[in-house]
Amino acid sequence: SVVADVPLYTVHLHDHDVTHSVPPSFLSGATGFTAVSDVVSLAFVLQTKADALSAPYPHNFLGRLNAKPGKVYTVALRDQDHKSLFATGLFEDVRIRCELKEGRIVVSVHVTEYPLVEVISFQGNQALKTAQLQLPLRVTANAQLNPWHLKQDRQTLRDQYLSKGYTFSQIQEELKPTATGVELIWHVVEGPLVSIDGIVFSGNTSVAASDLERWMASKSPSRLLFIPLGREPFVAKSIPEDIERIKLYYWL
Numbered sequence: 001s002v003v004a005d006v007p008l009y010t011v012h013l014h015d016h017d018v019t020h021s022v023p024p025s026f027l028s029g030a031t032g033f034t035a036v037s038d039v040v041s042l043a044f045v046l047q048t049k050a051d052a053l054s055a056p057y058p059h060n061f062l063g064r065l066n067a068k069p070g071k072v073y074t075v076a077l078r079d080q081d082h083k084s085l086f087a088t089g090l091f092e093d094v095r096i097r098c099e100l101k102e103g104r105i106v107v108s109v110h111v112t113e114y115p116l117v118e119v120i121s122f123q124g125n126q127a128l129k130t131a132q133l134q135l136p137l138r139v140t141a142n143a144q145l146n147p148w149h150l151k152q153d154r155q156t157l158r159d160q161y162l163s164k165g166y167t168f169s170q171i172q173e174e175l176k177p178t179a180t181g182v183e184l185i186w187h188v189v190e191g192p193l194v195s196i197d198g199i200v201f202s203g204n205t206s207v208a209a210s211d212l213e214r215w216m217a218s219k220s221p222s223r224l225l226f227i228p229l230g231r232e233p234f235v236a237k238s239i240p241e242d243i244e245r246i247k248l249y250y251w252l
Contacts, residue, residue, distance in 0.1 A: 067109075085109070092112045118141065118178050127193070215248070
């Protein structure tokens with residue numbers, strides 16, 4: 001069985017030097033032990049050091065760690081530190097190594113940062129302004145390029161165009177290396193604006209079409225007498241909502 005939530009190493013206890021060999025799996029950065037015989041009694045952190053970071057952070061990097069001078073450090077605490085650093089969204093890779101130094105344990109944190117986004121630009125957008133497109137995005141200039149946030153931003157941009165009736169729009173990012181990071185370029189192919197030419201109902205023998213349409217998010221072209229004033233954009237995601245609204249109308 002795996003034993004992970006117990007202390008690991010003993011130094012100076014009750015005025016006696018107690019010597020144990022630290023399990024190789026702990027020193028090599030493994031996440032746990034595979035046998036009870038590998039576990040020893042107490043860990044003692046002499047110092048905590050971290051690789052230099054290229055970008056300034058508003059929080060204390062080492063302050064996030066359970067590993068602190070004079071504190072007991074276990075495999076479970078090390079796993080928590082690993083997850084905590086990954087949860088910042090700043091690092092592509094995190095490695096925590098424990099090494100013996102003068103009979104004590106030194107914790108070394110090695111991190112690989114995501115590239116720094118220096119510049120963000122848009123190409124091909126005409127219907128929607130750049131400021132409007134940028135507002136809800138998670139990846140910003142002078143911040144780390146988290147690939148999960150980049151994926152979310154791609155979908156956010158696509159959703160903005162879909163909500164305006166650009167059903168065939170396409171969004172693609174391009175990353176260009178710079179001296180100290182990357183340039184993020186969003187390539188936009190807007191495609192044609194798809195609008196609603198008319199809404200036709202069938203089977204509504206007891207309710208007028210105009211009454212049903214009042215309940216819908218989708219709308220027919222507005223008119224002044226017989227003169228068309230403009231068409232509403234077709235938004236595909238509104239169709240399921242329109243169906244539910246019409247059902248609700250009949251239930252009421």
